[in-house]
Amino acid sequence: MKRYLILIAYEPMDWSTASEEVRAQFFEQHGAFSAYVAEHGKEVASAALDDADTATTVRHVDGEVVVSDGPFAETAEMIGGYYEVELPDLDTAIEAVKLLPPSYSLEIRPTISIT
């Protein structure tokens, strides 16, 4: 088994105005993903993130800790959530994320244990 962090990026959309149908479909697709992961391995953690404008970035600049508003990078797409999963291999992970909504861009990163 390998452990992967799946980062979900998407163009921000307004949930509050999304139709009931669109919402239901999103939940269904996430449900299908979770079921597939449970069948082939296990889901370790997951979360949807609040909007990027709620993000705070902390950096060290010239020995000073600088706290600023906003995410790492301003891009059209933003990280909107993540899954951490344990699956046998990359192909299984790719099959799993194919079940998530097609409006997502997904990054599959193996995690490494630092001991």
Add this chain to the structure above:
Amino acid sequence: MTDEALERVVREEWGRLIALLLARYRRLDLVEDALGDAVEAAARTWPRDGVPDNPAGWLNRAANRRVLDRLRAEAMRQRRAPLLVTEAQAGQERTAAMADTGDLVEDDLLRLVLMCTHPALGAEAASALTLRLVLGVSTYDVARLFLVPEPTMAARITRAKKKIVAAGIPFSVPGADVLPDRLDTVAQTAYLAFTAGYAPGSGPDLLRADLAGEAVRLVRVVLAQRPTEPVLVALLALMLLQHSRRDARVGPDGQVVLLADQDRSRWHTDEVAEALSLLRSLGPARRMTQQGAAYVVQARIAAEHATAESAGSTRWERIVQHYDLLLQVAPSPAARLARAVAVAEAQGPEAGLAALDQVRMPSSHRPASVRAELLVRSGRVTDARAAYEEAIALCRNESELAFLHGRLAALGRSSP
């Protein structure tokens, strides 16, 4: 004699031996070195002791011993290295799914090819890694094929191997729902290596045509695992038709010889015949991926050229029809440009120029170079001269530049 025997067994069995070692030890970082050491040992001992009865078996045993030595040494150092993901780990579901489909052949060599050509690897890295691991082409030769320094290529191959282990790219044959797509990627990877060998370059041109032959061999190896796979059959036909002209496409001074001017007696007719028979075996109504269909149409175009008695008797109308079909199956600027050339041959330069107006290839010198030729043919010398100058300004390839300068100079002499 022993050198020849060793060379042959390395050429024919390298990929299978790598695949066997990987299936057993799952250590991508060890097996290639181990097999390399085994080959070195063979080069030392076979001339003295004679070629063994089973040369591949000998290499396999020697490589196995070498891997075990390394593993023992590692165990002593208490080091743990990440293992390659294999089917044994991937669980029972996958195996069961494969047994259900019945027609899937589980083969170590096919697994090796699919692992090396995984779409999670960059196309060029995948191509290089496949040539190295499956065919045993030296890193030096792979670097020459892709026109990069050897250390750059070595780093690229090492990085690809690391990614396979770190990302968990499996050493396995995927299910029937994904396999056709993956075989398309295998085909693309092989074709990338092939076209790299034929991108007109300076100096080592002939050597690179030789290396393009390695890409042909790669397709043969995979086809041996999946003998009726349409995309692979079509690709092999296409490659053989293009490859059959290798001796005629470069002149004595290393300059490019255009198709029309090539000495057709120097084409490899056995390869043409094999390609035509492959195309026939495909039949017309075969179910195919879009990519497979595109290879078939391109191969049919190449076959028209290969079977024409002379440049003059080429059936250009038919070639235009093939290009019309190709533009439906897989539209591309290069296909549109080639169609314009065919239209000019079939219907005259004015029709060709009209077709050329639809071609958009902003940074390429080719449309301007074709336009210049057609303008010459329709007698518009001043316009032609301007088009050649435009092409020369955009061209980055030395032998093509020499060709364009030659054409421009010839125009100067014959013009009033």
